[in-house]
Structure formats: structure tokens, C-alpha cells
Amino acid sequence: MSENRWLTGDEQRAWRAYIAMEHVLGRHLHQHMQREFELSDSDFEILVTLSEADGARMRAVELGEVTQWEKSRLSHHLSRMATRGLVSREPAEGRYPSIVLTDAGRAALAACAPANAARVRELFIDVIGPGRLELLREIADDVVAAVEHHQRTNCTLRP
Amino acid sequence: MSENRWLTGDEQRAWRAYIAMEHVLGRHLHQHMQREFELSDSDFEILVTLSEADGARMRAVELGEVTQWEKSRLSHHLSRMATRGLVSREPAEGRYPSIVLTDAGRAALAACAPANAARVRELFIDVIGPGRLELLREIADDVVAAVEHHQRTNCTLRP
Numbered sequence: 001m002s003e004n005r006w007l008t009g010d011e012q013r014a015w016r017a018y019i020a021m022e023h024v025l026g027r028h029l030h031q032h033m034q035r036e037f038e039l040s041d042s043d044f045e046i047l048v049t050l051s052e053a054d055g056a057r058m059r060a061v062e063l064g065e066v067t068q069w070e071k072s073r074l075s076h077h078l079s080r081m082a083t084r085g086l087v088s089r090e091p092a093e094g095r096y097p098s099i100v101l102t103d104a105g106r107a108a109l110a111a112c113a114p115a116n117a118a119r120v121r122e123l124f125i126d127v128i129g130p131g132r133l134e135l136l137r138e139i140a141d142d143v144v145a146a147v148e149h150h151q152r153t154n155c156t157l158r159p
Numbered sequence: 160m161s162e163n164r165w166l167t168g169d170e171q172r173a174w175r176a177y178i179a180m181e182h183v184l185g186r187h188l189h190q191h192m193q194r195e196f197e198l199s200d201s202d203f204e205i206l207v208t209l210s211e212a213d214g215a216r217m218r219a220v221e222l223g224e225v226t227q228w229e230k231s232r233l234s235h236h237l238s239r240m241a242t243r244g245l246v247s248r249e250p251a252e253g254r255y256p257s258i259v260l261t262d263a264g265r266a267a268l269a270a271c272a273p274a275n276a277a278r279v280r281e282l283f284i285d286v287i288g289p290g291r292l293e294l295l296r297e298i299a300d301d302v303v304a305a306v307e308h309h310q311r312t313n314c315t316l317r318p
Contacts, residue, residue, distance in 0.1 A: 006273070006276050007276055007279065007280060007284065010289075010292070010293070011280070011284050011292065013296060014284075014292045014293065014295055014296040014299075015279055015283065015284070017295075017296045017299035017300050017303070018283075018295060018296070018299050020299060020303050021298075021299035021302045021303055022181050022185075023227065024227075024302075024303045024306050024307070025302055025303075025306055026181075027227060028306050028309075028310070068182065068183075068186055114165070117165050117166055120166065120174055121166060121170070122305075122309070123302065123305050123306050123309060124174065124177075124302055125166065125170050125173075125174070127301050127302050127305040128298055128301065128302065130169075132294065132298055133169070133170065133173045134169070134173065135291065135294060136173055136176075136177060136295070136298060137172055137173040137176045137177075139180075139287050139291055139295060140173075140176035140177050140179060140180035141176050142286050142287065143180045143183075143184055143282065143283055143286050143287065144176070144179050144180055144183045144184075146281075146282050146286040147183045147184055147187050147282050148183070150187075150281070150282060151187070
């Protein structure tokens with residue numbers, strides 16, 4: 001393995017700082033949402049995704065494409081959310097039912113979204129400031145594009 | 160809930176781009192590590208943390224502080240890693256054993272670390288470039304400091 005595969009000190013500091021931001025901020029937001037609203041980050045991701053879909057409904061396979069969760073994780077999680085009344089399964093054309101956001105799911109999202117947005121503003125948006133925020137968006141878009149290009153062109157690990 | 164708690168269009172685009180980077184890059188790195196080296200991201204985090212500790216050993220409570228995992232998750236995960244021979248529990252002063260990196264754990268880390276570092280370089284470091292990387296490090300440090308300050312001063316949700 002050639003040495004230039006390793007990261008320099010500066011590169012490693014930047015990578016570790018990014019990972020620390022991801023862990024520390026994510027955990028803080030998730031803990032608040034769980035304890036104040038009894039929603040996990042997985043629940044929240046499904047609720048947001050459904051709420052933005054046409055008719056607040058999607059096929060499970062479409063939800064899988066958007067969230068990129070593994071099939072078994074998605075299936076188990078949707079069952080638990082259905083038991084709690086946050087989503088329901090409804091017959092649709094073809095073999096597979098649609099996953100539909102229920103009134104209770106919409107209410108749960110409406111209850112927690114403002115508090116979550118306020119925390120994102122206080123601890124991320126306002127800390128970073130408008131100029132750096134625009135640059136962070138460019139960085140993030142570039143990284144996502146690079147990973148997706150890599151997956152399209154030379155990766156055999158598609159789910 | 161007052162309107163200024165919500166994010167503007169630009170703010171929301173930046174936040175969503177950041178979340179997309181976190182998901183897309185993290186999933187890509189974790190999938191490769193799992194399929195090529197049979198290590199989950201949780202395994203990798205424990206192995207790296209232990210490898211950097213004095214004597215490659217830590218108390219479980221110290222591991223909990225560094226990783227910030229919940230106690231039950233940490234305990235179950237360490238048991239599974241011990242079964243696989245990646246770590247071992249050894250008697251130590253006081254009531255609690257130390258968690259020690261085994262030779263097999265060190266070998267597993269040594270086997271996957273270069274490939275992982277090469278992916279981080281290709282899809283993150285080189286895509287971002289040195290100037291933006293330094294700025295991203297500053298952003299990440301500022302966000303981590305803000306969350307930690309918030310937790311110290313007015314948060315009742317400490318684990």
C-alpha cells in the first residue's frame with residue numbers, strides 16, 4: 001500500500017473535525033427529538049420523505065431508493081411505524097401497497113419540526129453564517145456528485 | 160411558533176446538502192468496509208479508538224465517553240466484538256475490566272484502514288481541495304464548540 005494513500009496531518013484534522021461535527025450535532029438533534037417527541041431520526045426521515053411526496057404516499061421500493069436503507073431495515077421500521085399509527089399501508093395498483101402518511105404521522109411531524117428547525121438554526125446556520133454556509137453547500141454538493149459519479153462508473157457495490 | 164424559527168430557502172438548501180453529504184458519503188464508506196473487510200462502522204470506530212489509547216486498552220466507561228454511545232449499545236457491541244476475537248476483556252484495578260485491542264483486532268484495522276483512507280482522499284479530501292478543506296475544518300470546529308457550549312450551559316439532556 002503506497003504511502004500517498006494515507007492522509008497528511010492537515011487532511012486528517014479536517015476529516016476528523018467533519019466526523020466530529022456529524023456525530024456531535026446529529027446526536028444532539030436526535031436526543032432532543034427522541035425525548036421531547038418520541039421520534040427517532042429514522043422515524044423523522046420517513047415522515048419528512050412521505051410528507052413531501054405526491055399525496056403523501058410512496059411505494060416501499062421508492063422509499064428505499066430515497067432513504068437508501070436496506071430492504072429488511074425499511075420493512076421492519078415501516079411495520080413499527082404502522083403499529084404506532086404514523087403510517088399506513090394501502091392497496092395500490094400492482095402487487096405492492098403504498099405507504100401513506102396518516103393524520104397522526106402528519107401531526108407528529110408538525111409538532112417536532114419547528115423545534116428541530118430552531119435547533120438547526122441556533123447550532124448550525126447561525127454558527128456558520130451566510131458566507132460560509134453557501135460554501136459548505138457547494139462542498140457538500142461536490143462530494144455527493146463525486147460519490148454518485150464513482151458509483152455509476154466503477155463501483156460494483158450498488159445495493 | 161414564530162416564523163423566524165423556520166429556515167429560509169438558502170438555509171434549507173445548505174442544511175439538506177450537508178445531510179445528503181453525510182448520508183451518501185457515510186453509506187458509501189460503510190458499505191465498502193462491510194463488504195470487503197466485514198467490519199461495520201461501529202466496529203471500525205471501536206478499533207480506531209482503542210488503537211489510539213495508551214496500551215490499546217480502555218475502560219468501557221471511557222469508551223462510552225469517547226464514542227458517546229448509550230451504555231446498552233456499547234455493552235452489546237463489545238460482547239459481539241469479543242466473540243469475534245477483535246477485542247478482549249481483561250481484569251483491571253477496581254471493579255471494571257479493561258477492553259483491550261487483540262492482535263486480531265489490530266490486524267483487521269490494519270487491513271481495512273488503507274483502503275478506507277484512500278476512499279476518503281478520493282471522494283472527500285481531493286474533491287474539496289486544500290483551501291476549502293481548511294475552511295470546512297473551521298466550520299466543523301465551530302459547530303462542535305457551539306453544541307458543547309449549549310450542552311454545558313442550558314441542556315438537561317446529557318446522557
